[in-house]
Amino acid sequence: MKPEQTLEEIPLAGLLEGVGAMRAKGGRMVQICATALPGQFELTYSFDFDGRLASLRVQLPASDPRVPSIASIYACAFLYENEMHDLFNIKVEGMALDFHGNLYNTTVKYAFGDTKAPAAKPQAAAVPSVA
Amino acid sequence: MARTIIPFGPQHPVLPEPIHLDLVVEDEKVIEARPSIGFVHRGLEKLVEKKDFLDFVYVAERICGICSFIHGQTYCQAVEAIMDIPVPPRANYLRTVWGELSRIHSHLLWLGLMADGMGFESLFMHSWRVRERVLNIIEATTGGRVIFGSCKIGGVRRDMDAGAVRDTLSELEIIERDTREITKVFIHDNSVKKRLGGVGVLSRQEALDFGCVGPVLRASGVAQDMRKLGYAAYQDLPVEPVTRTDGDSYARCAVRCDEIFQSITLIRQALDKLPPGEIAVKVTGNPKGEVIMRTEQPRGEVVYCVKANGARNLQRFRVRTPTFANLPAMLKLLQGCDLADVPVLVLTIDPCISCTER
Amino acid sequence: MPYFEMSFLALKWALRKPPTTQYPFEARKAIAGSRGQLIFTQDNCVYCTVCAKKCPTAALKVDRAQKKFVLDRLRCISCGCCVEICPKNSLALSTDHGSPTTSRDSEIYRGS
Ligand code: SF4
Numbered sequence: 001m002k003p004e005q006t007l008e009e010i011p012l013a014g015l016l017e018g019v020g021a022m023r024a025k026g027g028r029m030v031q032i033c034a035t036a037l038p039g040q041f042e043l044t045y046s047f048d049f050d051g052r053l054a055s056l057r058v059q060l061p062a063s064d065p066r067v068p069s070i071a072s073i074y075a076c077a078f079l080y081e082n083e084m085h086d087l088f089n090i091k092v093e094g095m096a097l098d099f100h101g102n103l104y105n106t107t108v109k110y111a112f113g114d115t116k117a118p119a120a121k122p123q124a125a126a127v128p129s130v131a
Numbered sequence: 132m133a134r135t136i137i138p139f140g141p142q143h144p145v146l147p148e149p150i151h152l153d154l155v156v157e158d159e160k161v162i163e164a165r166p167s168i169g170f171v172h173r174g175l176e177k178l179v180e181k182k183d184f185l186d187f188v189y190v191a192e193r194i195c196g197i198c199s200f201i202h203g204q205t206y207c208q209a210v211e212a213i214m215d216i217p218v219p220p221r222a223n224y225l226r227t228v229w230g231e232l233s234r235i236h237s238h239l240l241w242l243g244l245m246a247d248g249m250g251f252e253s254l255f256m257h258s259w260r261v262r263e264r265v266l267n268i269i270e271a272t273t274g275g276r277v278i279f280g281s282c283k284i285g286g287v288r289r290d291m292d293a294g295a296v297r298d299t300l301s302e303l304e305i306i307e308r309d310t311r312e313i314t315k316v317f318i319h320d321n322s323v324k325k326r327l328g329g330v331g332v333l334s335r336q337e338a339l340d341f342g343c344v345g346p347v348l349r350a351s352g353v354a355q356d357m358r359k360l361g362y363a364a365y366q367d368l369p370v371e372p373v374t375r376t377d378g379d380s381y382a383r384c385a386v387r388c389d390e391i392f393q394s395i396t397l398i399r400q401a402l403d404k405l406p407p408g409e410i411a412v413k414v415t416g417n418p419k420g421e422v423i424m425r426t427e428q429p430r431g432e433v434v435y436c437v438k439a440n441g442a443r444n445l446q447r448f449r450v451r452t453p454t455f456a457n458l459p460a461m462l463k464l465l466q467g468c469d470l471a472d473v474p475v476l477v478l479t480i481d482p483c484i485s486c487t488e489r
Numbered sequence: 490m491p492y493f494e495m496s497f498l499a500l501k502w503a504l505r506k507p508p509t510t511q512y513p514f515e516a517r518k519a520i521a522g523s524r525g526q527l528i529f530t531q532d533n534c535v536y537c538t539v540c541a542k543k544c545p546t547a548a549l550k551v552d553r554a555q556k557k558f559v560l561d562r563l564r565c566i567s568c569g570c571c572v573e574i575c576p577k578n579s580l581a582l583s584t585d586h587g588s589p590t591t592s593r594d595s596e597i598y599r600g601s
């Protein structure tokens with residue numbers, strides 16, 4: 001069963017406006033998900049409207065990714081934004097509570113932020129599927 | 132008035148979990164709480180790039196030791212949604228039964244911890260005595276006590292025969308009776324009421340603003356429960372969210388107490404209607420696409436973002452655990468509270484820091 | 490009587506037998522259907538390596554040429570995947586969870 005959800009691609013410049021509109025409609029902040037793709041980052045901001053899920057998506061370049069903080073709209077976003085910074089090395093400008101890279105103490109710095117295209121993995125496709 | 136900083140955690144008697152709070156106190160009042168988490172970040176989200184997507188269920192289940200089953204179930208549902216796998220109805224019902232069992236055991240665990248946090252040691256023992264019975268059912272029907280290991284993509288790995296259904300139902304009778312005894316203390320005892328009532332009030336609007344989920348949100352009067360989305364067997368079983376309007380610690384405790392009985396009812400209904408048939412379908416091919424899957428954990432809504440590009444390994448696997456969403460609210464509650472209330476307020480959101488550090 | 494709810498409960502249980510067991514002296518009753526230790530029956534094994542390929546934690550290592558079966562108990566999570574897949578039924582899960590150990594050594598079985 002596919003859950004009911006919408007996903008809207010927006011330009012980075014329209015992020016604050018888009019999130020503000022979600023807030024005005026009474027959305028509850030659900031999550032921010034960053035994904036490192038080959039050559040770029042993808043951020044998904046999800047909001048809940050009483051069971052219906054609406055997401056906004058922005059793309060960031062791989063080099064020097066910067067995104068404005070949405071803390072002025074949703075104060076609770078600071079954990080997600082620090083996570084984005086600590087794991088993906090995405091600079092979030094104007095965070096309400098900035099841990100300066102100390103939210104997660106990982107051995108490998110910015111462990112998730114690898115945007116190089118993955119080397120062709122020698123994955124055997126013949127793994128037997130389970131019944 | 133001089134300010135003092137009192138460290139709380141990561142090892143604290145009330146919460147042996149890796150969260151550290153710097154409590155800025157003025158006299159006996161907490162002015163501010165500065166959190167630090169991330170002591171045991173495990174990077175499980177990254178592991179998805181190394182593991183086969185079928186085997187990853189085991190990893191997903193180990194994100195949390197308490198709400199393990201629903202993590203595995205949510206992962207399976209997300210991949211099934213991407214691959215359009217029709218899960219047999221019997222598997223859906225069994226998932227529901229096990230999910231509700233894990234909710235009962237998680238809530239009983241929380242009640243025990245809360246009693247312990249209040250200094251009510253014997254009540255803690257009683258809650259965990261009942262929880263043991265739930266764990267025994269879980270072990271008998273799935274094979275694991277806290278890590279069930281019975282969910283897989285395409286269905287479930289184990290069936291419940293008529294005997295197991297009968298045993299479970301009769302055991303549930305005893306659990307319900309014993310839980311009534313315990314929750315009577317939590318709901319009616321004056322000392323509990325005095326300790327929890329009016330402590331850490333979160334208004335409806337605040338709860339929504341801070342993005343709270345689960346019992347914390349419902350105790351503030353918002354009737355949101357992801358089970359209403361109708362995943363697994365919840366489309367056939369009616370779930371009315373349990374709510375309270377006071378928004379204090381007592382209300383959150385009462386919501387969890389009521390949810391135990393709601394879960395018992397749901398299990399009875401599910402076992403009653405348990406459809407016959409297959410318990411799993413064969414999975415072929417690789418997933419391609421993306422989906423955001425939300426389910427209701429004992430602690431609240433969990434969000435799984437899964438993105439796949441047609442390889443054996445998923446591209447991105449992201450988990451937003453309920454505690455992650457409830458942490459900002461906890462920090463808000465700590466502002467301006469009495470130092471003596473800190474253990475209650477930390478416990479009241481049912482924090483599971485280890486699963487936040489997935 | 491809201492002041493004495495707890496006292497009633499405490500009194501009631503003070504008069505009963507304790508529901509706990511005295512663990513080291515009295516073992517926990519095994520529950521039927523529990524997934525405990527992995528049991529390997531060497532006699533039927535044909536060293537086909539299917540189980541080792543299927544194991545999600547790489548607890549099993551099987552060498553077909555040398556007829557060697559290595560089980561690393563501390564890695565095994567008792568998931569039962571190998572049991573499901575073994576064509577010769579030489580693997581099984583017992584309801585017993587095994588005793589604590591102080592060594593990390595794997596168990597090595599060699600066929601003739
Ligand atoms: S699958 Fe069975 S027969 Fe094959 S190597 Fe493993 S134990 Fe031996």
Ligand code: SF4
Nearest residue numbers: 544565566568569571
């Ligand atoms: S039970 Fe699971 S973890 Fe243990 S050896 Fe078998 S497949 Fe591996």
